[in-house]
Amino acid sequence: xxxxxxxxxxxxxxxxxxxxxxxxxxxxxxxxxxxxxxxxxxxxxxxxxxxxxxxxxxxxxxxxxxxxxxxxxxxxxxxxxxxxxxxxxxxxxxxxxxxxxxxxxxxxxxxxxxxxxxxxxxxxxxxxxxxxxxxxxxxxxxxxxxxxxxxxxxxxxxxxxxxxxx
Amino acid sequence: xxxxxxxxxxxxxxxxxxxxxxxxxxxxxxxxxxxxxxxxxxxxxxxxxxxxxxxxxxxxxxxxxxxxxxxxxxxxxxxxxxxxxxxxxxxxxxxxxxxxxxxxxxxxxxxxxxxxxxxxxxxxxxxxxxxxxxxxxxxxxxxxxxxxxxxxxxxxxxxxxxxxxxxxxxxxxxxxxxxxxxxxxxxxxxxxxxxxxxxxxxxxxxxxxxxxxxxxxxxxxxxxxxxxxxxxxxxxxxxxxxxxxxxxxxxxxxxxxxxxxxxxxxxxxxxxxxxxxxxx
Numbered sequence: 001x002x003x004x005x006x007x008x009x010x011x012x013x014x015x016x017x018x019x020x021x022x023x024x025x026x027x028x029x030x031x032x033x034x035x036x037x038x039x040x041x042x043x044x045x046x047x048x049x050x051x052x053x054x055x056x057x058x059x060x061x062x063x064x065x066x067x068x069x070x071x072x073x074x075x076x077x078x079x080x081x082x083x084x085x086x087x088x089x090x091x092x093x094x095x096x097x098x099x100x101x102x103x104x105x106x107x108x109x110x111x112x113x114x115x116x117x118x119x120x121x122x123x124x125x126x127x128x129x130x131x132x133x134x135x136x137x138x139x140x141x142x143x144x145x146x147x148x149x150x151x152x153x154x155x156x157x158x159x160x161x162x163x164x165x166x
Numbered sequence: 167x168x169x170x171x172x173x174x175x176x177x178x179x180x181x182x183x184x185x186x187x188x189x190x191x192x193x194x195x196x197x198x199x200x201x202x203x204x205x206x207x208x209x210x211x212x213x214x215x216x217x218x219x220x221x222x223x224x225x226x227x228x229x230x231x232x233x234x235x236x237x238x239x240x241x242x243x244x245x246x247x248x249x250x251x252x253x254x255x256x257x258x259x260x261x262x263x264x265x266x267x268x269x270x271x272x273x274x275x276x277x278x279x280x281x282x283x284x285x286x287x288x289x290x291x292x293x294x295x296x297x298x299x300x301x302x303x304x305x306x307x308x309x310x311x312x313x314x315x316x317x318x319x320x321x322x323x324x325x326x327x328x329x330x331x332x333x334x335x336x337x338x339x340x341x342x343x344x345x346x347x348x349x350x351x352x353x354x355x356x357x358x359x360x361x362x363x364x365x366x367x368x369x370x371x372x373x374x375x376x377x378x379x380x381x382x383x384x385x386x387x388x389x390x391x392x393x394x395x396x397x398x399x400x401x402x403x404x405x406x407x408x409x410x411x412x413x414x415x416x417x418x419x420x421x422x423x424x425x426x427x428x429x430x431x432x433x434x435x436x437x438x439x440x441x442x443x444x445x446x
Contacts, residue, residue: 014433035405038313038429040339041325042404075303077403078409079428080378080388086405097305120360127304128176154382 003066028052028115029090030098032141034151035083036159045141045150056116058137059099062106063117065130074103082162089114102140103166106130121156124129292440294371294396299406306327309405316402317373317389318353325405328387331446339385341377341433348375348436352444356435360422363397367437374399374421375433388429390421399424419424 031046047055077083084102088095089112096112108128113121121128132138142163146156284410301316302308304372310323327348329335336347349355356365356372372392379385389400393410399418400410410417412424422432 013327033309033405034262037381037386038402039344039389040327040403051325076407078407079413080403080409081401081413082427083406088309097309100309107304152383158382 005012027092030114031088031090031095032145032160033086033088034088034142035102036081036155038080043145043150043155045145045148047144051144053139055116055140058140059114060116061127061129062132062137063108063113063120068128068130070124070126070128072105072107073090073131074105076102076107078099082159085138087114098164101132101135101141104135106132106137139163170191292371293393294440295395296393296398296400296410298400298408300376301402308407310406311402313387313389313402314445316400316408317375317391318438318445318446319371319391319440320443322446324446326445328445331444336387339377339379339387341375341431344375344377344387345433352439354437356437358432358434360420361435363392363399363419365392365435370437370439370443373438374435375435376421376429377431377433378428379431381428386429387433388426390418390424 001139030045030052031044033044034040035042050153084100085100086097087099089098091112093112097109098107098112100107106129108121108124108130110121110124110127142151142156142159145151146153151159231253257317287378300307300321301311307321307323310325311321312325314328315322315324316327318393320326327335327347328344328355332347332352334350336343345355353373354367354370356367361372371394374390376388377385378388388401388403390399392398393400397419398410399421400408402408403417412418413423413427416425418424
């Protein structure tokens with residue numbers, strides 16, 4: 001399993017700027033569930049503080065994008081095969097759904113959004129949806145799960161093919 | 167029609183048997199754990215809303231020994247082909263119903279009917295309806311309930327696994343293993359063939375299982391259910407939305423012919439008991 005250069009760059013940059021500057025809290029944890037199976041449990045990966053810090057700027061850029069919407073352009077997929085990512089946020093207050101990513105659409109839950117977006121979500125009337133035109137965050141998270149051995153090589157290849165097809 | 171009373175004794179805790187008696191000429195009434203048992207004028211013995219899943223291990227068409235005649239197990243029911251005379255309060259010998267070496271039921275010479283099996287109250291069993299809003303919240307409920315939850319129409323928020331609730335979850339994905347695990351949970355076997363969209367489970371509703379043997383790295387399974395009020399099938403792929411469309415965006419009128427992607431193997435049709443299904 002190889003770590004791609006873009007992923008290293010994102011993590012490295014974030015470590016340089018520091019997570020706290022982006023609003024992460026030491027007690028915040030994001031768990032990414034790769035929604036690919038129908039019956040058996042899906043693979044999950046919990047981001048380390050460094051990984052979370054590395055992705056904070058990207059997540060922030062999405063929830064502050066100028067074209068956020070209150071309705072998704074496309075609903076979350078309901079097909080058999082790879083569908084997307086569910087992200088749960090854990091903090092002192094507990095664990096709850098935070099985000100989902102699928103088909104280049106990122107959904108931010110009104111409550112329990114990642115800390116870097118909570119100021120934005122507090123002002124929002126409800127959930128927000130934003131286009132991630134290249135599916136960059138989704139790809140980064142899939143790659144991270146692969147690099148950490150959470151998903152096998154053949155499952156990673158299967159997901160990449162489906163990502164590219166959609 | 168004269169009423170006759172037959173005492174019911176349970177060998178262990180509860181019972182399950184829904185035998186249909188040929189050429190019934192009388193009516194019996196007694197109680198099973200407070201439930202009414204009634205021999206109806208159409209020849210059926212009805213355990214009134216009391217029992218589900220107790221004889222699920224009987225394969226379709228299996229012949230069981232019934233003295234002095236024979237019985238046939240089909241779809242979880244026992245069909246008696248011999249004449250039983252409940253007008254008589256005594257018999258010359260025990261009438262014993264067996265499946266293999268297991269005694270399922272017996273009628274003693276004094277008229278005591280003993281039934282063996284597991285019994286769940288089926289008062290809440292019903293056909294399912296297409297109600298996606300119950301599942302598609304885009305968040306917690308949707309991501310924590312899978313196809314097995316949806317197929318059984320029961321939210322557990324555990325991404326339920328066949329066999330887990332009954333103590334032995336599947337280990338390796340295969341038709342045989344997932345089928346066996348589901349039967350341990352109390353689902354009733356129906357058939358490998360499509361039984362049609364008007365098939366009546368009696369208590370509960372019809373569901374279908376399929377296997378994706380080549381889903382990397384170790385395969386996966388999937389369940390679909392018949393929403394009989396509309397006569398079409400729906401399903402919930404993992405943490406995705408509940409839908410009544412297949413992978414080709416077509417309405418599912420027969421799950422065997424629907425586009426199921428990698429889920430190509432037929433895992434058979436079953437009946438399940440809705441919100442009372444034993445899953446986790």
